[in-house]
Amino acid sequence: MSFVLHMLGEALDRIASGDAELLATLGRTLWLAAASAFVAALVGIPLGARAGLRAHGPVGGFRAVAANIGLGLPPVVLGIILGLLLLPGAPLGGLRWLTTMNGIWLAQVLLAAPLVAALTAAAVAQGPANLVLQARALGASPRDRLLLLLGEIRPALLAAVLAAALLGIGEVGAVIIIGGNVAGHTNTLASTVVLDLAASDTAGATAHALLLLGLVGILTWMHGRARRAAGAAA
Amino acid sequence: MDAAALLTLTGLRVDRGGETVLDGLDLELRRGEVAVLLGPSGAGKSTLVLAAAGLIEVAGGAVEARGRVAAALQGAALARRSVRANVEAALGWWGVPRPERPGRATRALERCRAAHLADRAAGTLSGGEATRVHLARAVALDPDVLLLDEPFTALDPAVRGELLAEAGDLIRDARRATLVVLHDRTEAWAIADRLLVLLGGRIAADGAPAAILGAPPSEEVAAFLGFTGRLELAGGEILRLRPGQVTTVAPGEGDLDGTIEALIPEPDSAIARVATERGRLEVRVAVPGPSTGELVGLRLLGGARFEARA
Numbered sequence: 001m002s003f004v005l006h007m008l009g010e011a012l013d014r015i016a017s018g019d020a021e022l023l024a025t026l027g028r029t030l031w032l033a034a035a036s037a038f039v040a041a042l043v044g045i046p047l048g049a050r051a052g053l054r055a056h057g058p059v060g061g062f063r064a065v066a067a068n069i070g071l072g073l074p075p076v077v078l079g080i081i082l083g084l085l086l087l088p089g090a091p092l093g094g095l096r097w098l099t100t101m102n103g104i105w106l107a108q109v110l111l112a113a114p115l116v117a118a119l120t121a122a123a124v125a126q127g128p129a130n131l132v133l134q135a136r137a138l139g140a141s142p143r144d145r146l147l148l149l150l151g152e153i154r155p156a157l158l159a160a161v162l163a164a165a166l167l168g169i170g171e172v173g174a175v176i177i178i179g180g181n182v183a184g185h186t187n188t189l190a191s192t193v194v195l196d197l198a199a200s201d202t203a204g205a206t207a208h209a210l211l212l213l214g215l216v217g218i219l220t221w222m223h224g225r226a227r228r229a230a231g232a233a234a
Numbered sequence: 235m236d237a238a239a240l241l242t243l244t245g246l247r248v249d250r251g252g253e254t255v256l257d258g259l260d261l262e263l264r265r266g267e268v269a270v271l272l273g274p275s276g277a278g279k280s281t282l283v284l285a286a287a288g289l290i291e292v293a294g295g296a297v298e299a300r301g302r303v304a305a306a307l308q309g310a311a312l313a314r315r316s317v318r319a320n321v322e323a324a325l326g327w328w329g330v331p332r333p334e335r336p337g338r339a340t341r342a343l344e345r346c347r348a349a350h351l352a353d354r355a356a357g358t359l360s361g362g363e364a365t366r367v368h369l370a371r372a373v374a375l376d377p378d379v380l381l382l383d384e385p386f387t388a389l390d391p392a393v394r395g396e397l398l399a400e401a402g403d404l405i406r407d408a409r410r411a412t413l414v415v416l417h418d419r420t421e422a423w424a425i426a427d428r429l430l431v432l433l434g435g436r437i438a439a440d441g442a443p444a445a446i447l448g449a450p451p452s453e454e455v456a457a458f459l460g461f462t463g464r465l466e467l468a469g470g471e472i473l474r475l476r477p478g479q480v481t482t483v484a485p486g487e488g489d490l491d492g493t494i495e496a497l498i499p500e501p502d503s504a505i506a507r508v509a510t511e512r513g514r515l516e517v518r519v520a521v522p523g524p525s526t527g528e529l530v531g532l533r534l535l536g537g538a539r540f541e542a543r544a
Contacts, residue, residue, distance in 0.1 A: 130311045137287050137305035138375060140327035148323070152314055 011206035019207070021184065026211055028101060029188040033168035033215075036108030037116075040164040043109070044116025045157060049146060051117065052124025075111055079177030082107050086178070099180040104188075107174035112164035119163060123156035124149060155229035162223040169215055189215070238264040240300050240411040241286060241379045247294035248278070248285050255281045257435035258295070263379060263411035268402070270422040270443075271415045273432035274458060279415045280308055282432065283383045286413070301378025304328070308383040308415075310368035312356035317348065317367050320356055324371045342374030343367070345404055347396065361388035366397070373404065380405065383415045398424045419460065431455050450474070453540045461538060463515025465490075475537035477505055480517040482524065488531035494524055508532065 014022060085091055086098040097103035131152065132145050140148065150157065172190045179186030181195055189212040196205035241263040248256040255278040263269055273279045284290045286297060287305040312320050321339035330338060343349045348366040351359065359367065365388045372380060382405065386394050397404070402425055405412050416422050422429060422443065429446050431439035439446050439455045450456035456474040457464075463475035485491050492510035499521070506519045508530065517532065524530055 128311065130307070130309060131313060133289060134307050134311040135324075135327060137289055137307055137381075138324045138327055138372065139302070139304065139329065144327050148313060 007203050007206050010203035011210055014203065014207040015210065022207060022211070024184065025187055025189055025192050025208065026215075028186075029169060029190075029212075029215070032101065032105060032108060032188055033165040033219075035105050036112050036168045037161050037165035039105075039109045040112035040116045041157075041161045044113040044160070044164070045120050045150070047113075048117035048120025048122075048160075049124050049150060052121040052127070053146075053149075073111070073114070075107075075171055075173040076177065078110055079107055079174035082110065082174070083177050098178065099182060099186060101179065101186055104175050104179040104186060107178045108168045108171060111171065111174060112167050115167060116160045116164050119160035120153075120157060123153040123160070127153050155226050158229075159223055159226035162219055162226060166216065166219050166223065169212065169219065238266070240265055241303065241413075242298045243282075243286060243295065244298070245295035246282075246285060246292055246297065248281050248290065249293045250281060250290075254293075255435060256285065259432075259436050261430070261437055261440075263413055265411055266406075266408045267427045268406050268412045268414065268425055269428040269430055270426035271413060271430045271432055272417075272419060272422055272458070275417070277432045278435055279432055280383050283307065283381045283413070283415055286379075287381055299379060302328075303379040303381065304372055304375045304377035305381035306368055306372035306383065306385060308387070310361070310364035310388070312359070312364055312367060312371075314357055315355070316352070317343070317354050317356055317359070318352040320367060321371045321374050325374055328375045328377075330375075338374050338376075339370075342370040345373060346370035347393070362390050362393055365389055366393070369397075369404075376407075376410075378410060380410055380412045381415075382412070384417055385414065386421055387417070394421075401425045431458060433458065450538050456538050456540070463513070463517075463537070465510065465513040465515060466542065467512065467539075470542040472540045472542050473534070473537045474540065475515050475534060477516045477518045479534065479536045480515055481533045481535065482506070482517055482519055483531040483533050485529045485531045488533040490534075491529055491531050494526050494528050494530060497526055506530075 082103070083098065086095065086103055087093055095102070097106060127149050132149055135145050135148050170190055172194060175181065175186070175188055175191045176194070179191070181187050181191045183195060187195055189208050192208045193205045193212070196202070196208060239262045243259055243261040246256050246259040247254065259282070271279055271282065281290070283305055285292050287303050288297065289305070313323065315323070318339055321342060322335040325335040325338055326332070340349065340352070343352055346366045346369050348363065348370050351363055351367060356364065356367070365385065369382070369385050372382065386397060389397065398421060405414065405425070414425065426443050429439065429441060429443040430437050431446070433454055439451050446455070447459060450459055450461065453472060453474060460476050461474035462477065463480060465473045465475070467473050490510050490512065492508035494506045495509050496507040498505040498507070502521070503518050504521050504523070505516050506524065507514060507516055510532065515532070
């Protein structure tokens with residue numbers, strides 16, 4: 001027990017001292033989560049909105065599209081496929097993104113976009129169909145109606161983007177495969193825990209894990225608020 | 235198309251859920267008139283509005299509009315924003331230039347007695363308030379053809395009475411054709427220039443309210459309009475009567491006698507259901523008054539006659 005308390009104390013000391021490496025890793029993790037969630041939203045929301053609107057039609061468009069966009073693709077499998085595509089000479093090799101943060105970012109976008117699309121599609125499909133029909137009856141164009149609908153379900157959209165950010169913060173598999181988990185370059189909070197444990201630096205692993213836990217806690221709280229707001233709006 | 239006709243439905247057929255709801259319906263709405271569409275639940279009144287507004291596919295026939303059509307559908311669906319923003323958004327969809335929107339929104343809200351709600355969030359409105367905003371949003375557009383599907387539902391009786399009293403001015407416009415779907419017949423008398431009765435997927439009656447009430451074109455229309463009494467007369471005729479077209483007198487002193495089968499209480503009177511040797515009819519009686527099982531005389535004061543079907 002004293003070992004655990006000692007380790008926790010040392011981890012908290014490192015956090016409190018503003019350890020430069022720790023802060024740099026935190027910065028990379030935040031950048032990765034924000035950048036991947038942002039682009040996943042740019043890609044996933046329009047795709048999801050389109051799929052959700054189809055679900056109002058006679059065929060189950062939402063199910064078909066959700067299946068096609070690869071929701072649930074294991075990160076490790078995506079990492080291997082993307083890693084092969086990024087190898088020199090492979091179709092994406094020219095980008096030179098293997099073992100870079102850009103490569104990890106691309107992997108995260110590919111993982112998060114289907115999640116955002118699926119959550120958006122579900123929100124659109126369950127959205128206020130009568131309001132959209134009423135808007136059409138008052139002259140709203142398809143674009144007007146889409147904007148109206150997205151405005152009505154914005155808490156659900158925020159929840160989807162936060163879920164994408166959460167995915168980015170906690171992801172390890174694709175980070176290690178694509179980024180190589182290079183200390184000081186492509187490691188994130190989650191992947192650094194693996195590095196620290198491999199180096200028997202339990203205090204470092206605990207410090208990174210505590211920061212990760214804090215970030216996840218903040219985002220989970222925001223996610224929960226957004227979901228409750230979405231539920232209240234439904 | 236008639237010169238004054240702004241909306242013409244010709245041979246309209248609409249299928250929904252595998253059932254034919256409207257079947258060969260013909261209707262023409264003319265400039266300046268307020269037509270009220272009545273019909274029993276499930277007759278297809280809302281379907282007619284959706285088809286006329288181009289919101290659903292029709293299986294047959296044609297919808298021809300001269301000018302722009304706006305519809306306030308059943309149920310006040312408002313966006314999660316302020317009342318004023320809801321009305322201004324609709325004006326934006328309609329293509330009204332941005333500088334004109336605030337003034338038009340304010341005037342429409344004032345006409346619908348909803349100006350005091352302008353800054354309220356739509357989600358905080360009561361059902362009646364939301365209904366007024368819903369109506370204002372449609373009126374603000376000033377369309378050539380205005381379709382209103384049960385615009386007075388969810389209003390409390392006092393507000394409904396006020397709005398009905400002003401409804402003529404509110405929705406009537408010499409440049410516009412207006413179709414109002416109503417469920418309550420009494421509301422129809424308050425605002426209709428022209429009454430339409432939808433039965434069996436077609437317009438079964440079309441004319442001035444007083445003319446239709448005075449001489450319903452068919453026994454089905456009469457029954458729907460409240461001619462609840464049905465007597466079989468000599469010569470194969472059927473006489474349909476409203477409760478107001480019958481009075482009670484002493485047995486043997488009226489046109490026929492009958493026995494009260496049931497009494498249905500009303501606020502200041504009761505409706506007595508009376509069985510006679512020629513059929514059943516309803517008559518309004520005082521409370522306290524005759525009781526169930528009592529023999530009463532009945533004097534008939536009009537009614538509508540129809541040929542009995544073979």
